[in-house]
Amino acid sequence: MSKKRSNYRKDAKNIIIEVKEPDELLSFLLKVMSNRSRNSVKSILARGQVTIDDHIEKRFNYPLKPGQTVTILKNKAAVKQDVLIGMQILYEDEDIIVINKEAGLLSIATEKEKQQTALHQLMKYVKREDPENRIFVVHRLDKDTSGVMMFAKSEHVKRKLQDNWAKAVKERTYVALVEGRFTEKEGYITSWLRETKTHLMYSSQTPNDGLLAKTRYTFIQGNADFSLLELNLETGRKNQIRVHMQDLGHPVVGDKKYGSKERDAIGRLGLHAKTLTFQHPTTNKILTFKADVPASFLSKSK
Template structure:
């Protein structure tokens, strides 16, 4: 891997066998003197996972990531959202509600994709970033991007089989008829891009949503929602079918609600990493609007 510790771009290495930090850096950072590499540590430019480490003899374990940051005065601006995980091939973020994942005809610059591209590349430079999946503008939570073409193809080519679990928090109006249940339907889409449950057949896509009640509030309920399928607007349509539209979802039968946003958050994404064959789980904590409405369940 090419290292660029003096640019505005961070360099990420994957630990494959037990080692000490300085020895690992000396083996992986090419064309740099021992004193320069030691300087990365003393200047607090090295992270193991999310932790800044300065100790030369820090013990590394397989599966960890080691990141070399550029000097403080050359680093890219701080991101407006948390990074859940990053390595040489992937970056996973907690997208806030109100931010598009990717560009549309009406908005091309204010997107998670554009912000991340600028962040990874640094000022005045370009670096590829690839969409793997997406969330609606008003849904918050876990979104995964690929940092190279090979990873994009490995994930997208077999995405439905690689995804082991997709779990959302849904704040909905009213109360579902049961504490837990499953909604199944065939989803269709109108020419105006409204998704609805309709008859099976040509153009229809089967969708399966499982839900479980986590807490009840005044006129609303907090659900944990797990998807067997990842269809467009699937949860929003199925909650409408259940008679409990998502809070704030005026498009699918809801009222404005008390949250000030759509009551939908992608809490967990578990996938089989195509590089290792092992499961990787990425989680995003409940946003403050959810915690405020359901403090006993979410703290």
């Protein structure tokens, strides 16, 4: 491997490479893993074992840029707390698990993907201790949204959290990288959200015409092309932030579904669940968990 192309290092679990020259991801990996066959490298990509900076990337032709960091997970066979693919456990006790999910990882299974999900991996993780252990979904993050997410370890805890979600959750803060320069320092948007037959959400200003959605936003930093916002959800509707940003004329970067023209500006959706504060379902203690703002959000909005 040419030193001009990358800085190459290893740790106990990963191969970590800093990109020095433009390249496509598959081509780059074939050079890094020259001892593996082309099909083997393709399989590693398809299984979600490669991350670019702060997101999982599976596209063979993803364009790499100098300064990006490529990480390859060496061992996928054993799912342990420190070897979960596309997530890190922030907290765990007898009732809940809180994770920091990377962009590109599904929360739950779809028709096309059953195993490479946060739920499936955590289920395998808890079953290592006891085959009877299980994991239950409390809330979800979109595949391309990163950040803090919570799961329950029993049906009882799941129901208790979901039935009291509005009261139990004290703060849900997101950050979004959006298109264009924001002129307002802060604001508040309210609408009623409806869903089309093709599962596209849209806003209505007619009272009670759908589910009420409330989003408060604060400008953090920006330039002529991009703005970084902090958003507090007063309601938790499907695609709420994405629809409200489109309504404001500043769609979330990478969100082609809701009006973004900057699809590949950061190689992912510009949405991240930064903070989750809630009352523990058993101890009643107030807990706060945070996931750092992705570096690509900060650099693009400088």
